[in-house]
Amino acid sequence: MRRDPAYPVYAAAKEQDLLCKTVEGEDFVGYVWPGYTVFPDFSLPEARAFWAERVCTFSKLGFGGYWIDMNDPSTGSVPLDDMRFARGALPHEAWHNQYALGMAVATRDGMLAARPDERPFIVSRSAFLSASRHTAVWTGDNMANEHHMKGAIALSLNLSVSGMPFNGPDVPGFALASSAGLMRAWYKLGFLFPFLRNHKMKEQPDQEPWTRDNLTTAIVTDYIRLRYKLLPYLYNLFLDQAEQGDPMLRPVWYHDQSPEFERTDDMFFVGHAILQAPFVELAAASRAVLLPKHRDGASWYDVLAQDFVVAGTTVHHDNAPETTPLFLASPAVIPMQSGVRTSSKNDLSTLDVLLVLEQGAATTTTYRVDDGISYGFEKGERTALTIFASFDAKGVAVEIRALQDGYGKVALRLLILGIDGGAEVRINGAAAELSHDTITLAGSRLTVLATARTDY
Known part of the structure; x- marks a missing residue:
């Protein structure tokens, strides 16, 4: 916070002795965005309570989420070693790593104090063990280049399996100016990451998709819409993570421990049923994908080839602007929102349920829906x-x-991939009336058999 006696928050924190100290017992002063800056001592319960009170006040004004930044802590040009905790009793290394966690805990406490029946949303730059109970993280100040785009996969996967599953990078890079091609490639790479946002530093050119060209605008729009079409699937992955611990974003070795996948850093699972193998080199004309096993078997539906392929097969795909290599586990049940998403409104109670099945296969899933906001x-x-x-x-x-009907009925229809119109489909023992429909996934237009929509 800015060291300014006229700033009420600073004056109150100083009066209550809630700021980090130097070894001499003086307030530690850094030099960051506000100028001369002091730091709440989040090692103190009373400092966390002080912060929570301020967050509560802000939340009552209508704020629904918080982005807590610079909490590494970042002190500018001033050496970190001079910052001490517990009113100077603890050296800097005793609480450096936990600093962001204390800030996240206090921020969450403040939000719950203001709206106790609303799930808080916080995204933090730094974190510590157990922080996923309180906050999401983004992966810091990256660069708009191919190296950082590809590196985002390994970084987010490592966080995902290390207790911070709700994470993602700035797209298409925080610093430097993204080209139109890099922007398209990064959105196609990251559109199903747990956390997705466009961000840039102040001094760089604007990088909203429409600041590049019509092709980029159209492609980014399509992949953001696809993300929201798949929101029912993603939301249930969030529930699986909260209740069972399985991360949303998974390294290939999470489901296939074959030696060839130990260091794979250019493809990944999104949950158990989707495999992404994006292009990480803009100049690449094509790429090869060695398909792994998945949680429920060894068969995949190749969305671009529109055919089933067995694990262990290497497939090749061209680098086209509109498409990205995407594979659906077979067998799998993938819940989606119906239609094309054109607004921020979402309805997870009206579903298109995609069945990916080959003859001789069977699968089961549990779909859950609630209001997504309250407890x-x-x-x-x-x-x-x-x-x-x-x-x-x-x-x-x-x-x-x-299994449970506490949020009302779910209206769903089945969309079945990979079978012809001559096959019989029975739902709960009754023959289903079928029609043909199409859906577009990853730039590929797929023909499916569709049932009528029914409430369950």
């Missing part, structure tokens, strides 16, 4: 369905059962 789900305000699908010589059989 009502802890009081039973959630709906859960189990969906079991199998494909044999008789056709496709699907069983849909409600």
Whole structure:
């Protein structure tokens, strides 16, 4: 906070002796964005309570989320070693790593004090063990270049399996000016990362997609829309992470421990059912993808080739502006929002459920939906369905059962990939009326068999 006696927050923190000290017992002063700057001592419970009170006041004004920055802590040109904690009793190294955690805990406490039945949203630049209980993180000040774009995969995967699953980089890079091609490639790479945002530093050219060209605007729009189309799948991955610990973003070795995947850093799983293999070199004309096993088997649906492929196969795809290599696990049940998303409004109770099945396969999943904002789900305000699908010589059989109905009905239709119109589809024992429809995934237009929409 700015060291300014006329600034009420500073004056109150100084009066209550809540600021970090030097070894001489003076307030530690850094030089950061506000100029001469002092730092709340988040090692002190009373300092965390002080911060929470201010966050509570802001939240009551209508703020719904917080971006807590510079909490490494960043002190500008002033040496960190001079900053001490616990009113000077602890050296800097005793609380340096925990500093951002203390700030996140206090911020979350303040939000809950203002709106106790609303889930807080916080994104932090730094974190420590257990921080995922309180905040998401972004991966700091990166550069708009291919090296940092590719490196974002390994960095986010490492965080994801190290207790910080809700993370992602600045797209298409914080510093330097992104080219149109880099912007398109980075959005295609990161559109399903747990955290996705466009960001840049103040001195660089604007980098909203529409500041480049019409092609870039159209492609970025398509992939953001696809992200929100897949929001029901992503939301259930968040629930899996919270309840079971499985991260959303997974290294290939998470599901296939074969030696050839130990150091793979150019493709990754999004949950158990989607594999991305983006282009990380703009000049590459094509790329090869060695397909791994997945959680439920060894078969994939190659979205660009529009065909099933077995694990262990190497497939090749050209580097086209509109597409990105994307693979769907077979068998799998992938819930999606219906239609093309054209606004920020989302409806996770009206679904298109994509079935990826080959003959002889069977799969089951549980889909959960609630209001996405409150803690009502802890009081039973959630709906859960189990969906079991199998494909044999008789056709496709699907069983849909409600496990919980605390959030009302779910209206869904099935979209079935990879089978022709002659196959019979039965839902809960009754023959389903079928029609043909199309969906676009990763720039590839797919024909599917569609059932009528029904409430469950």
